[in-house]
Each structure stands twice: as structure tokens, then as C-alpha cells.
Amino acid sequence: MEVIRLDEVSLWRRTQEEFSYDLKKTLLSVIEGKYRQPAKKLVLDKIDLVVERGEKIGIIGANGSGKSTLLKIISGILKQSSGTVRVRGQIAPLIELGAGFDAEISVMDNILLYGVLLGFSRSEMRERTQSILDFAELQDYALVPVKGLSSGMVARLGFAIATDIQPDILILDEVLSVGDESFKNKCKQRIDKFWDDNATVLVVSHDLRFVQQSCVRGIWLDKGKILFMGGADETVDCYLEALKKI
Numbered sequence: 001m002e003v004i005r006l007d008e009v010s011l012w013r014r015t016q017e018e019f020s021y022d023l024k025k026t027l028l029s030v031i032e033g034k035y036r037q038p039a040k041k042l043v044l045d046k047i048d049l050v051v052e053r054g055e056k057i058g059i060i061g062a063n064g065s066g067k068s069t070l071l072k073i074i075s076g077i078l079k080q081s082s083g084t085v086r087v088r089g090q091i092a093p094l095i096e097l098g099a100g101f102d103a104e105i106s107v108m109d110n111i112l113l114y115g116v117l118l119g120f121s122r123s124e125m126r127e128r129t130q131s132i133l134d135f136a137e138l139q140d141y142a143l144v145p146v147k148g149l150s151s152g153m154v155a156r157l158g159f160a161i162a163t164d165i166q167p168d169i170l171i172l173d174e175v176l177s178v179g180d181e182s183f184k185n186k187c188k189q190r191i192d193k194f195w196d197d198n199a200t201v202l203v204v205s206h207d208l209r210f211v212q213q214s215c216v217r218g219i220w221l222d223k224g225k226i227l228f229m230g231g232a233d234e235t236v237d238c239y240l241e242a243l244k245k246i
């Protein structure tokens with residue numbers, strides 16, 4: 001059964017210079033006749049993708065090639081400029097470290113908040129709190145505000161919540177690179193369990209060995225385009241071959 005379908009999905013984004021948007025400067029440049037339209041960059045270029053239920057897909061590619069952007073489009077965090085995106089099932093995106101958490105409130109309250117944002121009731125989340133704290137190894141931090149956690153602990157918390165609720169589609173962006181080795185192994189085991197449970201997993205990773213070992217399909221993105229899509233091994237080989245030629 002098809003769970004994700006992207007047809008000719010493109011996204012234009014304003015370039016970084018727009019982040020320093022300054023009204024006074026803009027007005028002055030208009031008055032002085034020096035105003036120019038904000039520059040835009042094509043970050044995803046006509047992406048066609050069909051994902052079947054239960055597939056485990058690794059997305060690889062150079063920095064800035066559009067991997068995170070693609071996951072954000074699939075998760076509905078960003079809206080495409082053109083093309084269509086269809087997603088069937090509940091999706092748990094783990095995209096930016098700490099995104100979705102409120103740094104000022106406790107770990108326990110964040111678990112409730114996160115779950116409610118993903119569509120669960122408070123009582124359902126309360127029942128899950130203990131297993132989430134156990135998996136994240138944060139039992140002693142339940143009442144500590146999230147701002148008091150290390151970045152690795154925040155990653156553990158996010159991973160523990162997103163995988164405890166057993167979504168139909170799990171989306172992971174480099175989260176595995178933050179935890180320590182023993183936590184990474186636990187995560188891999190849990191991801192493997194997801195595979196057995198027939199959930200769909202999309203993972204962005206620079207850890208090519210992980211992609212080869214844990215994913216079945218690979219996608220190589222380059223400058224916003226899919227350059228290669230095939231078996232995970234084949235995709236990693238193709239990517240490495242291309243790197244040798246640079």
C-alpha cells in the first residue's frame with residue numbers, strides 16, 4: 001500500500017541573506033533606487049517519489065543537497081512551491097534537535113505536550129511516560145526543565161517519544177548522530193523493530209554504513225534532485241563512486 005507520494009515537488013526558498021531582513025535598510029534601498037528582489041534558490045527540484053508501507057529508506061547526499069527539506073515537506077512542516085504531496089497515516093517527525101519541545105517546562109510535561117501535538121490524549125501520554133523516560137534513560141530528569149538537558153539527552157528524549165507512540169511513518173533526521181554509542185545501538189534495535197512491525201521509516205544520515213545495514217532502499221539527493229534511487233547498497237556505492245571523481 002502506498003503511504004507517501006510526491007509528484008513533481010519543487011520548493012523555492014529565499015537565500016540566507018533574507019534572514020537579516022531589516023525594514024529600515026529595505027526602505028532606504030527603495031528610496032535610493034538600489035532595492036533588488038530577494039534572491040531565491042531552488043532547493044527541491046521536481047521530486048517524484050512513491051513510498052510503500054513498511055519501506056525503510058535512507059536518504060544520503062552532500063550538505064545542503066535538500067535532504068532535511070525533503071523530510072520537512074513530507075512531514076508537512078514546509079509547503080512545496082509546486083507539485084503534490086500525499087501522505088497516508090500518522091507521521092512522527094524527528095527533524096530538528098529540540099524542535100517541538102518547550103525548554104522552560106519539565107521533561108514530563110514536554111512528553112505530554114509532544115504527544116498531544118502528535119494527536120494523542122493526555123491520559124494516553126501519561127500511560128506512556130514511564131516507558132519513554134526509561135528508554136531515554138532520563139528517569140532522574142523527569143521534573144527538570146528541558147533547558148537543563150544536554151543536546152544528546154534532548155535527542156534521546158525526542159527519539160524515545162517518537163518511537164514509543166509507534167507512528168505509521170517515522171521520520172528521522174540525523175538524530176542518531178547525537179547520542180552516545182550505547183544509545184545509538186539501542187536506537188538501531190528499535191528501528192529494526194519498526195521494520196518488523198511494518199512501519200515506514202525514512203532516515204537522513206551521513207552514516208553510510210548505517211544506511212547500508214538498516215535500510216533497504218536508498219535515495220541520493222544532489223542539489224535538490226534525486227540523482228539515484230535504488231537498493232541501499234547500490235545507492236551508497238554510486239554516491240561513493242561519484243565522490244572519488246571529485
Ligand SMILES: Nc1ncnc2c1ncn2[C@@H]1O[C@H](COP(=O)(O)OP(=O)(O)OP(=O)(O)O)[C@@H](O)[C@H]1O
Nearest residue numbers: 013014015016043062063064065066067068069070
Ligand atoms: N530556513 C531556510 N531558509 C532558506 N534556505 C534554507 C533554509 N534551510 C535550508 N535552506 C537551504 O536549502 C538547501 C537545502 O538545505 P537542507 O537543510 O535541506 O540540506 P541537507 O541536505 O539536509 O544538508 P545537511 O546534510 O547539511 O543537513 C540549502 O541550500 C540551504 O541553504
